[in-house]
Amino acid sequence: MHLADIDYLAFQGNSLWHKASALSKLFFTLVIICVVVISRELPLLLFTLALTLALLVLAGVPLRSFCHLLLYPALFASIFAFSRLGTSWVGAALVLVKSLTAATALILLITTTCIPAIFGCLRLLLPPLIADALLLTYRSFFTLLGQLGSFMTALRLKGGYAPLKIMLNLRSAAGALGVLLIHSLEASERMHRVLVLRGYRPGIIFAGKWYRPTWYDLGPVLGALVVLFGAVLV
Amino acid sequence: MSHLHIPDGVIAPVWFICGYLGMAALLTLAVRQVSREEVASKIPRLGVLSAFMLLAMNIPLGFIPTHLNLTVLAAILLGPWLGVIAVFVVNLLLALVGHGGITVMGLNVLVLSSEALLGYYLFAALRQRVRLELATATATVVALTASLALMIGIVGLTQIDLLWLLQEHQHGQEAETQTAATMAPQIEGDVQESEAEGRHSQHTSLNRFVMLVVPIGMVGIVLEAIAVTLLTSFILKVRPDLIACQDRQTEKGE
Amino acid sequence: MNETVRVKCLRHIYPDKTEVKLCGLDFVVYPGEKVMVLGPNGSGKTTLLAHLTGLLRPVEGEVRVLGADPVKAFNTLRRRVGVVFQNVDEQIIGPTVWDDVAFALRNYGFKASQIEEMVAAILQEMGIFHLKDKIPHYLSGGEKKKVALAGAMVMRPELLIMDEPFDGLDPAAKKEIIGLLGKFNREYGTTIVMTSHDINLVPYIADSVYIISKGMILLHGNPREVFAHPEVLRQANLEPPLLVELFSALAREGLPLDIPLTLEEARLQLLQVITSTKTAI
Numbered sequence: 001m002h003l004a005d006i007d008y009l010a011f012q013g014n015s016l017w018h019k020a021s022a023l024s025k026l027f028f029t030l031v032i033i034c035v036v037v038i039s040r041e042l043p044l045l046l047f048t049l050a051l052t053l054a055l056l057v058l059a060g061v062p063l064r065s066f067c068h069l070l071l072y073p074a075l076f077a078s079i080f081a082f083s084r085l086g087t088s089w090v091g092a093a094l095v096l097v098k099s100l101t102a103a104t105a106l107i108l109l110i111t112t113t114c115i116p117a118i119f120g121c122l123r124l125l126l127p128p129l130i131a132d133a134l135l136l137t138y139r140s141f142f143t144l145l146g147q148l149g150s151f152m153t154a155l156r157l158k159g160g161y162a163p164l165k166i167m168l169n170l171r172s173a174a175g176a177l178g179v180l181l182i183h184s185l186e187a188s189e190r191m192h193r194v195l196v197l198r199g200y201r202p203g204i205i206f207a208g209k210w211y212r213p214t215w216y217d218l219g220p221v222l223g224a225l226v227v228l229f230g231a232v233l234v
Numbered sequence: 235m236s237h238l239h240i241p242d243g244v245i246a247p248v249w250f251i252c253g254y255l256g257m258a259a260l261l262t263l264a265v266r267q268v269s270r271e272e273v274a275s276k277i278p279r280l281g282v283l284s285a286f287m288l289l290a291m292n293i294p295l296g297f298i299p300t301h302l303n304l305t306v307l308a309a310i311l312l313g314p315w316l317g318v319i320a321v322f323v324v325n326l327l328l329a330l331v332g333h334g335g336i337t338v339m340g341l342n343v344l345v346l347s348s349e350a351l352l353g354y355y356l357f358a359a360l361r362q363r364v365r366l367e368l369a370t371a372t373a374t375v376v377a378l379t380a381s382l383a384l385m386i387g388i389v390g391l392t393q394i395d396l397l398w399l400l401q402e403h404q405h406g407q408e409a410e411t412q413t414a415a416t417m418a419p420q421i422e423g424d425v426q427e428s429e430a431e432g433r434h435s436q437h438t439s440l441n442r443f444v445m446l447v448v449p450i451g452m453v454g455i456v457l458e459a460i461a462v463t464l465l466t467s468f469i470l471k472v473r474p475d476l477i478a479c480q481d482r483q484t485e486k487g488e
Numbered sequence: 489m490n491e492t493v494r495v496k497c498l499r500h501i502y503p504d505k506t507e508v509k510l511c512g513l514d515f516v517v518y519p520g521e522k523v524m525v526l527g528p529n530g531s532g533k534t535t536l537l538a539h540l541t542g543l544l545r546p547v548e549g550e551v552r553v554l555g556a557d558p559v560k561a562f563n564t565l566r567r568r569v570g571v572v573f574q575n576v577d578e579q580i581i582g583p584t585v586w587d588d589v590a591f592a593l594r595n596y597g598f599k600a601s602q603i604e605e606m607v608a609a610i611l612q613e614m615g616i617f618h619l620k621d622k623i624p625h626y627l628s629g630g631e632k633k634k635v636a637l638a639g640a641m642v643m644r645p646e647l648l649i650m651d652e653p654f655d656g657l658d659p660a661a662k663k664e665i666i667g668l669l670g671k672f673n674r675e676y677g678t679t680i681v682m683t684s685h686d687i688n689l690v691p692y693i694a695d696s697v698y699i700i701s702k703g704m705i706l707l708h709g710n711p712r713e714v715f716a717h718p719e720v721l722r723q724a725n726l727e728p729p730l731l732v733e734l735f736s737a738l739a740r741e742g743l744p745l746d747i748p749l750t751l752e753e754a755r756l757q758l759l760q761v762i763t764s765t766k767t768a769i
Contacts, residue, residue: 002331070332098241099243115327122326129273133320135581136581137288139580140281140282182473185283188282193538198592199566200581205581205583
């Protein structure tokens, strides 16, 4: 799952972009998305795409491992562009570049920012219940991922998986999912006990130290200003 | 299973803004519907089920270009409103990894929430009358068919604007090379002509879209219905209390 | 003497109709004691602990914790009782170590400056201050256990309840946790109740041991007293430690040996026997 790889990259990375606060990077991403949505100028969009790609490389994100995340929106964009626009190559290029730019900006954000930090900022906008749900989902995802990994290994070892036997694989996957579901629901009951014992109140999970500004924030802020300046000029 | 994979930047702002506003309204309603006591007891379940949905989405279904969503299952186990919140949580995480597009997230949440709400209430209505498996399968099929129709409807509506957006771009460029005052009637004529063409091509392309999406969607609905029914009956066998008494704190231990 | 915990013939029925009983001897814990509850899987250890925390209400029997009924006095007791569950992954709620350790303090409305101070103090005391900004799922099993323990100990509880604290840990991590528990017990007088099925750890951590099996408290005593009844241990599917087996066998052969609790004790006893034999020759 990409989420685990992305999470690890954001956690391990040590670039200047990694060190900037989540809030500044969210601001940068928001600016890029706005430009993508509003602008219809190919040169500006190409410049923005080049900038975000360069930042991705500078942040030490291995493009080869993450290019599939860019290809996915690009593929949908191409289908969209070519099915709708017939002969207009400018329009097609516009759709493609827009989707790639937005996707690159998002990947830059999540490969350089720990997901809880992003949630920490979103918490300022979201009701406490939803903010807590986001964090618990994030924590549970990694717990369940570990369990699913063990289940799948056990399945393979017990001959429950064969590349060409689709029915066998489906049956095994359904069994693994069923067991995992029961495990998750029982784990949620134990988590509930923990929350009760530790005096849980909604919106309290986050100590909220994520958005304190640092000097490293100059990077994303300046980046966003450059793109905004470009948009105004064009 | 129905959610939009529209790339960012191709849908007119008015539509995704409407989507986000609709999502905000729905989430506000959802949060208000969940009582304070329910929060502490259900929030861990909300977390693990959202995580479970994310994991299930990653299970490849062979050559079929679709994936499980398990929205109806989440709604059955969480109740309708926490189901809506689970839909939001899952979509936000997906959008952050570039799956589906961040701008269409609002619309996606609305489409999938319709699945959760319809699925839950249908299940609740049917389970008193028919066997649990039949209730689950029917609720899933109906909810997913409805959300598929909603998705096609949204694509139909938003594409009109997409075409307009891109045509404006082309005409804008032409207009720059000519004197606006003298050429105005001609451009207007062009636009009208092209709008008519646009409507035609939009119509045929929506048809093409429907022809492409409906068969895949139907296969997806069948697979999802099988998965949700199997999982629900599995829970019924192992821990019936998880379905039977949703609002009671359940206990299990050594 | 005041009792920290007293449990009298307990019976609980789970929603799936599973009935768990815990009768036989009374379960009594005195202030400052380190008590280990030993028993095989399914013997009722976790049920006992869940009743001590007030999470379960017994159908029959009496449970008193710090002089109160833990179900009725749940809200006051939970601030005085720290709990570490078996699966720490389900216990660590916060997105970072710092957030998690601060969780209970924030819930109980401590001031930000107090929270900073208390969290830093417990992390430093446990030697995990360097982990404070780490995301829990990137920690090792031993580190996670320490974080969960820090989350429980940050409130300086009078009673610490731990379910299988040594489960899945390597010997070095076990040793560290044992050291930390001993320190909390010595320095803050924390009473500790823990469950385990690893009998070999008893001499290093417990002052008092309860052996339970199939819903019965079969035996209670200090480690030496408990090890003197290998037949009861076997009845509870527990194998006495090898040293105990060896010394019991040698004692039956007529050698003047007591049951040793540690390797050092065994060494000294053997040396004494060997020296006295040499002198006799």
